[in-house]
Every structure is written in C-alpha cells, then in structure tokens.
Amino acid sequence: xxxxxxxxxxxxxxxxxxxxxxxxxxxxxxxxYGHGGGIFGATKDMLEEFGEERVIDTPLSELAISGSAAxxxxxxxxPIAEIMFADFMSICHDLIVNGASxxxxxxxxxxxxxxxxxxxxxxxxxxxIHHSQSPEAWLMNAPGLTIVMPSTPYDAKGLLKAAIRxxxxxxxxxxxxxxxRLQEExxxxxxxxxxxxxxxxxxxxDVTVIATGAMIHQALEAAKLLEESxxxxxxxxxxRTLLPLDEETILESVKKTGRVVIVHEAPVTGGYGAEVAxxxxxxxxxxxxxxxLRVGAPWCSVPANRNLExxxxxxxxxxxxxxxxxxxxxxxxx
Amino acid sequence: xxxxxxxxxxxxxWLLMDRFLDLxxxxxxxxxxxxxxxxxxxxxxxxxxGAGFALQDxxxxxxxxxxxxxxxxxxxxxxxxxxxxxxxKEGLGQGRIPVGSHMCGDPSIGLVPxxxxxxxxxxxxxxxxxxxxxxHKPNAVLxxxxxxxxxxxxxxxxxxxxxxxxxxxxxxxxxxxxSLSVRSEFAIPVEHISIRAVGYGFEGITIDGRDVLxxxxxxxxxxHKARQGGGPTLIEAMVDRWTAHSANDPDIYRxxxxxxxARKIDPIREYEKVLEKEKILDEAKKEEIHHEITRxxxxxxxxxxxxxxxxxxxxxxxxxxxxx
Numbered sequence: 001x002x003x004x005x006x007x008x009x010x011x012x013x014x015x016x017x018x019x020x021x022x023x024x025x026x027x028x029x030x031x032x033y034g035h036g037g038g039i040f041g042a043t044k045d046m047l048e049e050f051g052e053e054r055v056i057d058t059p060l061s062e063l064a065i066s067g068s069a070a071x072x073x074x075x076x077x078x079p080i081a082e083i084m085f086a087d088f089m090s091i092c093h094d095l096i097v098n099g100a101s102x103x104x105x106x107x108x109x110x111x112x113x114x115x116x117x118x119x120x121x122x123x124x125x126x127x128x129i130h131h132s133q134s135p136e137a138w139l140m141n142a143p144g145l146t147i148v149m150p151s152t153p154y155d156a157k158g159l160l161k162a163a164i165r166x167x168x169x170x171x172x173x174x175x176x177x178x179x180x181r182l183q184e185e186x187x188x189x190x191x192x193x194x195x196x197x198x199x200x201x202x203x204x205x206d207v208t209v210i211a212t213g214a215m216i217h218q219a220l221e222a223a224k225l226l227e228e229s230x231x232x233x234x235x236x237x238x239x240r241t242l243l244p245l246d247e248e249t250i251l252e253s254v255k256k257t258g259r260v261v262i263v264h265e266a267p268v269t270g271g272y273g274a275e276v277a278x279x280x281x282x283x284x285x286x287x288x289x290x291x292x293l294r295v296g297a298p299w300c301s302v303p304a305n306r307n308l309e310x311x312x313x314x315x316x317x318x319x320x321x322x323x324x325x326x327x328x329x330x331x332x333x334x
Numbered sequence: 335x336x337x338x339x340x341x342x343x344x345x346x347x348w349l350l351m352d353r354f355l356d357l358x359x360x361x362x363x364x365x366x367x368x369x370x371x372x373x374x375x376x377x378x379x380x381x382x383x384g385a386g387f388a389l390q391d392x393x394x395x396x397x398x399x400x401x402x403x404x405x406x407x408x409x410x411x412x413x414x415x416x417x418x419x420x421x422x423k424e425g426l427g428q429g430r431i432p433v434g435s436h437m438c439g440d441p442s443i444g445l446v447p448x449x450x451x452x453x454x455x456x457x458x459x460x461x462x463x464x465x466x467x468x469x470h471k472p473n474a475v476l477x478x479x480x481x482x483x484x485x486x487x488x489x490x491x492x493x494x495x496x497x498x499x500x501x502x503x504x505x506x507x508x509x510x511x512x513s514l515s516v517r518s519e520f521a522i523p524v525e526h527i528s529i530r531a532v533g534y535g536f537e538g539i540t541i542d543g544r545d546v547l548x549x550x551x552x553x554x555x556x557x558h559k560a561r562q563g564g565g566p567t568l569i570e571a572m573v574d575r576w577t578a579h580s581a582n583d584p585d586i587y588r589x590x591x592x593x594x595x596a597r598k599i600d601p602i603r604e605y606e607k608v609l610e611k612e613k614i615l616d617e618a619k620k621e622e623i624h625h626e627i628t629r630x631x632x633x634x635x636x637x638x639x640x641x642x643x644x645x646x647x648x649x650x651x652x653x654x655x656x657x658x
Contacts, residue, residue: 059498061494064488064494067454067461068457068495070461071460071462071464074439074441074447075394075461075462075465076465077465077468098450104652104653105430105653106431107440107652108651109653109655111439111440168654
C-alpha cells in the first residue's frame with residue numbers, strides 16, 4: 001500500500017471532500033501560493049483544481065476568517081477555515097464559543113453550523129512561544145463544540161473527512177511536528193473514522209496511558225521501553241476526539257488495568273487531562289490501584305531554546321515511562 | 335424604487351407593528367413576564383422596518399438587538415415569537431434564548447442569529463454574504479449594527495474582507511449617538527462613521543434614519559447593487575434613542591432636556607403626515623390598523639400566557655445534532 005505523510009493525508013481528505021460536495025470550500029491565510037499551498041503545504045494543488053472561488057486567500061484577519069466561516073456554514077455552506085497556527089485560535093474565540101457552537105442549541109437543536117476550524121498546533125519544532133501551543137483546554141468548556149486531534153496519517157484523513165461531513169462545528173488540531181515526520185500506509189479507497197470514537201493504539205494489561213496528538217508516539221515509545229526493560233504491559237489509548245470524550249473506551253481500559261497515566265503537551269494545570277482524570281475518578285475510582293497521574297508541560301510557556309523545548313518543556317518517552325513505573329508500583333506492584 | 339400606495343400603507347402597518355410590539359414588550363417586562371433582556375427600538379422603527387421592507391425572498395439578514403418587528407415582517411409567527419419572548423416551552427427558542435434581543439436564527443428565511451456582544455455578529459453577516467456569493471444566488475445580506483458596534487475590531491476585519499471579496503452585503507449602521515452611556519464624542523472621532531467606507535473602497539452614505547421612505551429607498555438601491563455584483567455598501571442611519579439603553583438601565587447619564595430633545599420628532603408620525611398628504615391614510619383607516627395590530631398582539635399575549643413552562647428536557651437536548 002502507498003504511504004502518506006500526515007500533511008498529505010490532510011490534503012487528500014480535503015481534496016476528496018471538495019470533489020464530493022460543492023458546498024465545501026476553504027479559506028485562510030497564505031493557502032493559495034504561500035509555500036506552494038499553505039505554509040505547511042496542507043492546501044497544495046487545491047487552487048489549481050478548485051479555483052480562487054473555493055480556495056480563498058484571506059487578509060490577515062482571524063476574526064473575519066472564523067466569523068465569516070460560521071456565518072457561511074449557517075447559510076448552507078461547509079467551510080474549512082484554516083487558522084495557520086492554533087495559538088491564533090485565541091483570536092477566533094468569540095465566534096467559536098459564543099457563536100458557532102451555540103447556534104444549534106439556541107435553535108432547539110434544529111439549525112447547526114457545519115464548519116471545520118483546522119489549525120496546526122504543538123511544540124517540538126522550534127516555533128517558540130506563540131506558534132507552538134496546544135489550545136484544546138482553552139476550548140474545552142464550550143457546549144456544542146467538538147475537538148478532534150489525530151495522531152497518525154490514517155486517522156487524520158478519516159477523521160478530517162468525517163469532520164467536514166459533520167453537522168456541527170469542529171476544531172481540528174493537527175500536530176505540526178507530525179506533518180512531515182510521520183508517514184504510514186493510507187488506503188486509496190474511501191474510509192471515514194467516526195467522530196467521538198477513541199482508539200486503542202496498543203493493547204496492554206498493567207497500565208493505561210491516555211495520550212493525545214504527537215504524545216501518542218512518545219507514549220508508544222515508553223510502552224516499548226517498559227515492556228523490554230521492566231516487563232510492563234502498557235495499553236495506549238488515543239481519544240482522537242477530545243470533546244465530546246469517548247468515556248466508554250477510556251473507562252473500559254482503566255477498569256482492566258487499574259492504573260492510569262494521562263499525557264498531553266499543554267501545561268498540566270487546567271489541562272485536558274484534568275477532565276479525563278475527573279471522568280475516571282467519578283466513574284471508576286473503585287477499580288484504581290493508585291493515583292491518576294498526569295504528564296504534561298510545566299507551568300510556563302513554550303521556550304525558544306531547543307534543549308529546553310524538547311527535553312524540559314515537552315513530555316518525553318522517559319518522563320512518561322517514569323510516571324508509568326510510579327503508578328505500576330501501586331496495588332502490590334506488577 | 336418608489337413604493338405603490340398599497341405598499342406605502344403596508345409599510346405603515348409594519349411600522350406600527352414594530353412600535354406596538356415594542357410598547358407591549360416594555361409593558362410585559364415591567365409585569366415580569368418577559369424572560370429576556372429587553373432593548374427598546376422606540377424611535378428607530380423607521381430604520382428596522384424601512385430597511386427590512388427592502389429585503390426579498392432569498393436575502394439574508396442580521397437584525398439589531400432592538401428591533402422586533404422585523405422578525406415578524408420577515409416571516410416568523412407572532413404568537414410563536416411572543417411565546418418565545420415569554421420564555422415558554424412552545425415558543426421560539428423554548429425558553430433558551432432572549433427572543434427579540436439575540437440568538438434567534440432560521441436559515442429558511444435568511445435569519446442569521448446575532449450574538450449578545452454588540453458587534454460580534456458582524457463577521458457572521460460577512461460569511462452569510464460569502465455563502466450567497468459561492469452559491470451564485472441573486473441575493474444579498476442586510477446586516478444591522480450600531481455606532482457602538484462600529485468600534486469593534488472584527489467590524490473592521492469584516493468590512494475589509496467583504497470589500498476584498500466584493501460581497502453582496504449592505505451594512506445598516508444605526509447611529510443613535512450613544513454606546514449605552516457613552517456619548518459618541520467619546521467613542522467616535524469623526525462626525526459620520528460612513529466616511530470610513532472610503533478606507534475600504536466601497537460606498538458610504540449617511541441618511542436621516544427617521545425618514546422611512548429614505549431608509550427604504552437607500553436600502554433598496556444598495557441591496558439591488560449588491561445583488562447585481564456591485565459589492566458592499568455602508569449606510570449610516572441617524573436616529574434618536576428615545577429610551578434608556580435597556581429596560582435595566584436607569585438612564586441617569588442624560589439630562590431631562592436631552593431625553594426630551596431625543597423624542598422631539600416621532601418618525602412614525604412624520605410618515606403619517608406623508609400618507610395623509612398623499613390621501614393614503616385617514617383617521618378611519620388609522621383606527622382600523624391600530625385596532626387590528628392591537629388585537630393581534632393581545633391574541634399573541636393570550637397565547638403566550640396559555641403556553642407552558644419548559645423543564646429540564648427542553649433545556650438539555652440539541653447541543654449537537656441528534657439522530658433521527
């Protein structure tokens with residue numbers, strides 16, 4: 001089977017959906033000519049195929065992008081709004097949390113706002129303080145919103161296609177570190193991955209590690225390491241859709257292992273992991289052998305220095321392995 | 335773009351509907367029957383209705399947070415709307431939203447929901463115009479906002495983007511001289527906001543918003559231009575704010591003289607004079623229309639009173655699209 005990079009999977013998903021549905025269009029900054037189709041190349045070849053009408057280079061105006069995408073979606077279109085860096089989602093906050101995500105509820109469930117806000121997020125590429133953050137927790141407390149964060153090219157394509165067909169607003173977060181570093185087999189035949197379904201990336205029986213985005217790969221590396229050195233069996237769960245959360249899959253895994261570590265890139269305090277931990281504590285605390293541990297960034301911003309960023313700021317496989325070993329020592333050990 | 339005598343009378347009828355609905359809402363608010371916030375449009379009915387009257391089927395619109403008559407003018411059922419203002423289960427919004435103020439939406443009649451923060455809906459209106467353009471529809475969007483909202487950064491972004499994309503958008507800026515308690519002189523550094531249109535390369539016009547025929551004609555022309563691919567127009571309609579900002583506002587920042595001066599001209603009375611002069615309206619006809627609208631409103635209130643209170647079930651569903 002042919003292999004695709006993460007960013008190629010994103011690109012292919014959008015092209016396929018734009019071919020299938022004439023109401024799909026894309027707007028954003030530098031998506032026509034910049035770097036040959038978006039600064040990460042996600043919109044490559046789209047201008048050539050779909051023309052200027054459906055591939056819209058906007059002024060440097062995140063408010064206009066996010067707001068007009070919501071308005072167009074309400075009036076029958078399916079816009080993909082590319083927000084160049086997820087850090088800039090903060091600028092778009094109003095129309096997403098006060099507008100798009102509330103439109104359906106306000107109409108008694110009748111009229112939705114099928115817009116996808118795509119954004120490149122995450123650290124590890126030296127993009128520094130305002131081009132590296134993971135903004136999922138900034139958006140978590142908004143009823144009506146759906147947040148998707150794929151970790152592999154296969155998931156990225158299937159989830160983005162599903163997000164474009166979804167009838168409510170989706171924030172779709174793509175890790176920029178994975179764009180051109182991760183390649184895997186992606187079938188040419190059409191497939192969709194349902195929004196709201198978690199995936200077990202690796203089965204195990206001793207400890208559950210719930211990780212998101214690029215952290216999945218750190219978690220898998222940690223799992224491999226621990227299996228070899230400590231004879232620990234680690235299950236790695238990828239929520240894929242962070243909001244609404246697939247509680248069933250997560251709770252099932254936790255009930256099986258009795259031990260859990262939650263990993264994400266954003267700072268631990270008030271992070272997405274806090275919500276996952278609360279759900280586990282409320283629903284499955286009697287199954288737990290030890291504390292729910294969280295691994296995330298420390299309480300500071302993303303540093304510019306490469307060593308600080310990669311070794312001290314970001315969670316690494318060794319930090320995850322350490323947390324897994326710690327939690328494995330409870331319940332009489334493994 | 336001038337109106338037939340029949341249409342002129344119909345316009346009058348809608349102006350009265352807007353006025354009487356507003357007065358009724360004020361009365362109901364004081365009785366504690368309105369669930370929601372209440373921002374009066376008294377004295378500026380000529381803008382909401384005059385401009386709304388220029389809309390055609392297929393056009394979209396974003397009302398101001400004041401005018402209520404425009405919702406009925408564009409096709410919402412008065413009883414349903416009134417029950418919605420009461421926050422009742424059978425009413426518009428099922429008790430979820432401040433009906434008549436914000437968040438009422440219905441794409442089938444081109445009604446884009448507006449948000450409660452003044453100025454926030456503006457870019458959504460730009461998006462509605464973008465949708466019409468991409469759908470190749472011969473229609474346009476009428477987007478209301480105010481002098482207060484014009485200070486928002488996203489209004490600038492929206493105007494700029496609408497101009498670049500040459501969108502079918504008519505921006506109706508209702509300038510009543512106040513951002514709640516802040517006088518224009520402390521918020522707007524120019525005499526007329528329409529001058530800003532120059533910076534976007536589209537037309538900006540200032541008109542007397544109290545002249546309903548002027549509002550109708552100017553809006554009609556701008557909508558016509560937009561539907562033909564002529565791009566956006568900014569219309570600044572000058573009005574007086576008769577009332578406080580909202581029913582919760584004690585209006586302590588104006589002097590009695592200022593409040594009196596604001597009410598010196600009744601735009602609906604001015605229009606009556608035109609109709610009387612043209613022999614379209616006489617006392618008997620006036621009486622008949624007053625009676626008819628009063629009856630409709632009384633019926634709507636009676637219906638709303640009969641409707642039931644929503645419960646948890648009415649509140650919790652429909653956050654996401656549900657199957658079936």
